[in-house]
Amino acid sequence: MPLYGVILLDLFIIYFLFGNNIRxxxxxxxxxxxxxLRSLEKACGNIVLRNEDLMTPAQLESYxxxxxxxxxxxxxxxxxxxxxxxxxxxxxxxGIRHFSLPGNLWMREHVEMFVVALGVAFGLRALFIQPFKIxxxxxxxxxxxxxxxxxxxxxSSAFISRFFSYLxxxxxxxxxEIEEKGNLNVDSIRAVxxxxxxxxxxxxxxxxxxxxxxxxxxxxxxxxxxxxxxGRRSLAFEKGDTLLNGYLELGDHLFVNRVSLxxxxxxxxxxxxxxxxxxxxxxxxSLGGRFYIKRLAGLPGDELMIRNHKLYVKEPGAADFRxxxxxxxxxxxxxHSCTGDYHGYAHMPGSLHLRHNEDSFTVPxxxxxxxxxxxxxxLDSRYWGCVPRxxxxxxxxxxWWPFTRRWGRVNATPxxxxxxxxxxxxxxxxxxxxxxxxxxx
Numbered sequence: 260m261p262l263y264g265v266i267l268l269d270l271f272i273i274y275f276l277f278g279n280n281i282r283x284x285x286x287x288x289x290x291x292x293x294x295x296l297r298s299l300e301k302a303c304g305n306i307v308l309r310n311e312d313l314m315t316p317a318q319l320e321s322y323x324x325x326x327x328x329x330x331x332x333x334x335x336x337x338x339x340x341x342x343x344x345x346x347x348x349x350x351x352x353x354g355i356r357h358f359s360l361p362g363n364l365w366m367r368e369h370v371e372m373f374v375v376a377l378g379v380a381f382g383l384r385a386l387f388i389q390p391f392k393i394x395x396x397x398x399x400x401x402x403x404x405x406x407x408x409x410x411x412x413x414x415s416s417a418f419i420s421r422f423f424s425y426l427x428x429x430x431x432x433x434x435x436e437i438e439e440k441g442n443l444n445v446d447s448i449r450a451v452x453x454x455x456x457x458x459x460x461x462x463x464x465x466x467x468x469x470x471x472x473x474x475x476x477x478x479x480x481x482x483x484x485x486x487x488x489x490g491r492r493s494l495a496f497e498k499g500d501t502l503l504n505g506y507l508e509l510g511d512h513l514f515v516n517r518v519s520l521x522x523x524x525x526x527x528x529x530x531x532x533x534x535x536x537x538x539x540x541x542x543x544x545s546l547g548g549r550f551y552i553k554r555l556a557g558l559p560g561d562e563l564m565i566r567n568h569k570l571y572v573k574e575p576g577a578a579d580f581r582x583x584x585x586x587x588x589x590x591x592x593x594x595h596s597c598t599g600d601y602h603g604y605a606h607m608p609g610s611l612h613l614r615h616n617e618d619s620f621t622v623p624x625x626x627x628x629x630x631x632x633x634x635x636x637x638l639d640s641r642y643w644g645c646v647p648r649x650x651x652x653x654x655x656x657x658x659w660w661p662f663t664r665r666w667g668r669v670n671a672t673p674x675x676x677x678x679x680x681x682x683x684x685x686x687x688x689x690x691x692x693x694x695x696x697x698x699x700x
Contacts, residue, residue: 265427265662272426292341293333299348300329387518388656391532393510394548397631397638400600401530401590401670402511402552402658405473407433407481410505429509429661431457431472433481435502441465443482443494443502448475464496472507481507512660513669517653525627527572528588529555530655530670533629533646540643541611552655553639554590556583557620557628564619567685567693568603569595570630573619590670594632597681599674605634606686610641615686616693627651635683 274281303326311319325348332344395404414432415421424430447463451470458474471478485503486492496502515532525531531553535546557563560575570591571580583591594601606613612620622628626645631637640646655669665672684692 268662269423269426289338289341292338292345295345296329296333296341299345300326300333303329303348387516389515389517389532389653390512390659391515391550391552391655392512393552394550396636397633398530398552398554399633399636400674401554401593401632401672402513402655402665403508403663404510405477406508406510407484407503408506408508410434413504414506424506427662428506429512430506431509433471433473433507434504435464435469435471436504437464437467437496437498437500437502439465439467440498441467441496443496445479445494448478450475464502469502471503477507508661511658511663511665513658514656515653516656519654520651525555525558525651525654526588527555527558527583528590528670530590531555531627531629532652532655533650534652536650538643538646538650541609546638546643550652551629553629553631553637554588555627556630556640557622557645559622559624559626561628562619562621563613563628564617565604565606565613565685566616568597568605568681570604588670589673590632593674594634596674598676598678600679601632601674602635602679602681602683604630605681605683607635607641607683611644612641614641615688615690617688635681 303322307314307319307322307326314322329344329348332340335341393402393404396406397404399406408430413434414424414430416432421432424432441464444463447461447468449461451459451461453459457472458477459470459472460475460478461468461470462478463469473481481503533551533553534549535551536549538546540546556570557572562573562580564571564573564580566580570583572583573580582595584595585592593599595603597603604613606615606618608614612618620628622645625648627648628640628645630641631639657668658665660666687693
């Protein structure tokens with residue numbers, strides 16, 4: 260999302276949360292009186308709306324007369340009339356308060372609004388669109404799961420900065436500077452009491468305890484990734500060393516279009532959400548998590564092959580393989596480009612299918628072959644086979660939060676131009692790496 264869009268959205272949220280207080284501070288005494296008259300008029304209208312069938316004709320006429328009088332006073336430029344009318348209807352008058360609701364009226368109205376909104380949301384979720392949170396990094400950089408972002412300088416600890424950093428970019432400060440020499444105690448990583456949706460964990464270094472955002476599994480994974488990137492092998496730290504310095508980002512939150520598959524068949528390149536019911540790994544274990552998101556790479560009857568980091572298909576009835584490209588979906592071109600954190604398609608040890616340059620797989624009828632865009636770190640159809648048609652939930656629609664460059668329609672943000680070559684070699688049938696000149700993407 261452009262910066263001006265983020266700023267406008269922030270202003271809207273501030274107004275939504277604190278608009279009444281802001282108006283009260285900025286209003287002149289005359290404006291406050293008119294606002295009070297409008298509130299009284301609205302209160303009378305709500306009482307009539309709720310209790311019209313219980314009112315006698317005389318009571319109903321009293322309320323309607325009061326509404327007309329309040330509206331006329333609000334339009335009258337005479338300030339004295341404003342206050343006179345307010346004083347008149349802020350106390351019992353001519354039975355006007357006789358059918359008024361209890362003092363917790365505001366709570367009843369908010370509960371009713373919440374119940375209606377919840378009903379509409381669940382209806383939309385069941386029939387049209389479903390909110391979905393990216394759980395892992397298997398689709399990076401098309402879509403991001405929970406991940407750590409290094410900061411060039413220490414993130415600000417000021418409340419306003421942290422509030423808007425989370426509101427706009429889902430960021431929580433994740434910075435630890437070692438206060439006492441010692442070893443990182445991996446076994447000490449544990450969850451601590453926290454607010455719902457704001458998990459926190461603790462760990463120990465040299466007998467000192469540090470609190471970090473995220474679940475223990477998230478903290479452990481981030482530490483492992485950080486150690487791998489830095490090449491660090493020792494768990495020993497000196498006083499003043501930095502264990503982590505950056506942000507925990509909560510991943511992309513998106514809407515899934517559940518209706519699209521009612522009107523068309525899945526297409527190659529669709530970013531698809533599906534349930535993992537019935538899917539098992541080679542050792543017979545069920546997949547972790549019920550919902551997965553991958554790119555649909557193979558349709559029923561397709562024969563697929565990964566050759567030198569690129570994905571090829573032989574469609575039913577075709578004589579030869581062809582490389583998947585932008586004519587199928589621009590996502591394939593992006594993965595093949597090996598730029599902007601795309602690394603091409605990988606042969607992975609331990610996978611069942613597409614293990615080397617000559618290994619092909621034919622998609623059975625009624626099934627679909629799914630691949631993650633982050634092919635070197637994706638548990639996908641190479642490991643557990645194809646997804647049956649009944650498991651498909653819908654296509655990824657739009658990222659609604661956070662407001663990063665991926666905000667908006669899914670699969671619409673091209674990669675950044677920096678080269679990111681594959682880190683794993685293409686393999687020959689013997690299991691040996693393909694010679695470098697041949698393996699170049």
